[in-house]
Amino acid sequence: MAVRTIEIRERLMARNDVLAGAIRRRLADAGVTAFNLVSSPGSGKTLLLERTLRALGEELGVAVVTGDVQTVNDAERLERHTSRLVQAVVTGGACHLDASQITEALAAIDLGATRLLFIENVGNLVCPASWDLGETAKIVVFSVTEGEDKPLKYPKMFREAKYAVLNKIDLLPHLDFDVELALANARAMNPGLTCFLTSARSGAGLDLWFRFLREQVQPVLVP
Amino acid sequence: MAVRTIEIRERLMARNDVLAGAIRRRLADAGVTAFNLVSSPGSGKTLLLERTLRALGEELGVAVVTGDVQTVNDAERLERHTSRLVQAVVTGGACHLDASQITEALAAIDLGATRLLFIENVGNLVCPASWDLGETAKIVVFSVTEGEDKPLKYPKMFREAKYAVLNKIDLLPHLDFDVELALANARAMNPGLTCFLTSARSGAGLDLWFRFLREQVQPVLVP
Numbered sequence: 001m002a003v004r005t006i007e008i009r010e011r012l013m014a015r016n017d018v019l020a021g022a023i024r025r026r027l028a029d030a031g032v033t034a035f036n037l038v039s040s041p042g043s044g045k046t047l048l049l050e051r052t053l054r055a056l057g058e059e060l061g062v063a064v065v066t067g068d069v070q071t072v073n074d075a076e077r078l079e080r081h082t083s084r085l086v087q088a089v090v091t092g093g094a095c096h097l098d099a100s101q102i103t104e105a106l107a108a109i110d111l112g113a114t115r116l117l118f119i120e121n122v123g124n125l126v127c128p129a130s131w132d133l134g135e136t137a138k139i140v141v142f143s144v145t146e147g148e149d150k151p152l153k154y155p156k157m158f159r160e161a162k163y164a165v166l167n168k169i170d171l172l173p174h175l176d177f178d179v180e181l182a183l184a185n186a187r188a189m190n191p192g193l194t195c196f197l198t199s200a201r202s203g204a205g206l207d208l209w210f211r212f213l214r215e216q217v218q219p220v221l222v223p
Numbered sequence: 224m225a226v227r228t229i230e231i232r233e234r235l236m237a238r239n240d241v242l243a244g245a246i247r248r249r250l251a252d253a254g255v256t257a258f259n260l261v262s263s264p265g266s267g268k269t270l271l272l273e274r275t276l277r278a279l280g281e282e283l284g285v286a287v288v289t290g291d292v293q294t295v296n297d298a299e300r301l302e303r304h305t306s307r308l309v310q311a312v313v314t315g316g317a318c319h320l321d322a323s324q325i326t327e328a329l330a331a332i333d334l335g336a337t338r339l340l341f342i343e344n345v346g347n348l349v350c351p352a353s354w355d356l357g358e359t360a361k362i363v364v365f366s367v368t369e370g371e372d373k374p375l376k377y378p379k380m381f382r383e384a385k386y387a388v389l390n391k392i393d394l395l396p397h398l399d400f401d402v403e404l405a406l407a408n409a410r411a412m413n414p415g416l417t418c419f420l421t422s423a424r425s426g427a428g429l430d431l432w433f434r435f436l437r438e439q440v441q442p443v444l445v446p
Binding site for chain 2: 042073124155
């Protein structure tokens with residue numbers, strides 16, 4: 001029974017990886033940088049995306065695929081800030097996005113007019129770590145209200161990510177949160193992790209975040 | 224392929240439900256009330272448990288089974304506050320506790336000396352909603368830093384829970400969080416939900432929480 005389940009799971013993952021590989025090639029051919037945003041529920045990644053869309057949506061040709069278990073709340077929030085395409089995926093109870101859902105969502109997106117794609121995953125620090133969506137890199141968003149040990153408790157996610165955003169730093173004066181300890185824990189899990197400190201609410205740290213995004217986007221080649 | 228996966232999943236769930244039923248009968252026979260604490264990462268459920276153990280550990284004969292993906296950090300934190308048994312389960316990457324893990328953990332717990340059992344689930348608002356652990360009831364813990372729409376975005380969890388704890392209310396003066404809206408959203412998903420407002424850090428609201436727990440525990444029958 002256990003062996004059978006693992007077998008099925010491995011076949012599902014293998015199929016996902018094939019689809020993710022195809023997405024990665026398609027995005028590379030179109031010159032699109034794609035970030036898979038992963039986080040716990042309530043880390044503020046939707047607000048971070050709202051601010052990012054407002055500031056850089058037109059400049060960097062941003063498109064968004066946003067996944068949610070049941071609602072399209074996030075997509076509605078994001079659409080208020082951009083004329084760029086926001087594509088909603090409702091997983092219908094599933095705890096992560098998979099590559100087949102991204103393949104479908106991409107069919108509605110004009111990649112020729114897109115340079116930066118955000119995939120906003122389901123709020124969950126466990127399952128999305130295992131599912132490749134063909135992204136350029138995973139960015140894990142966590143917040144100063146969550147405790148410094150989150151990187152130790154969800155190590156796979158912090159290892160799979162190339163970048164981390166520690167959000168809600170405007171709340172630091174009201175918390176007993178040790179930023180240095182949190183960053184040390186994150187780097188203990190993944191020495192190569194680049195960390196940003198932000199407050200999507202106050203705007204603190206967003207200048208560096210925006211500069212990073214501008215650097216990640218491929219230059220437009222004028223033919 | 225898809226059909227096969229669903230079949231396997233249904234058999235796994237059915238097996239889990241059989242084990243959960245056996246746990247439920249065992250706990251009922253022993254006169255133990257069991258709460259399955261579910262939450263997103265960083266909602267403060269471990270601190271709530273620490274405070275609860277310190278205040279009621281001896282009085283109510285509390286035992287804890289705490290689940291985590293990789294670490295035993297939570298168990299170590301909890302053990303500092305009680306001489307009562309804390310049993311750690313490391314799921315090894317899995318996103319939820321299941322009934323077979325609880326069955327194993329219970330083997331190390333003296334149920335005759337236990338009246339209240341907390342099962343601290345993996346921090347995840349999606350997957351643990353589907354796994355019955357033989358508990359008396361699920362209690363969903365969320366926090367005022369997470370956004371008022373969490374009940375709408377994770378409806379299954381709020382429907383499966385009988386009680387909700389909205390934690391970190393000491394931070395309300397520093398946030399744009401609408402408590403009434405959050406509670407209305409929670410009740411829209413589950414009209415029968417009883418909600419507690421707490422701050423495990425400041426202690427606000429813990430008196431009502433402790434009173435509730437005292438009421439949930441079965442009286443000791445002197446033979």
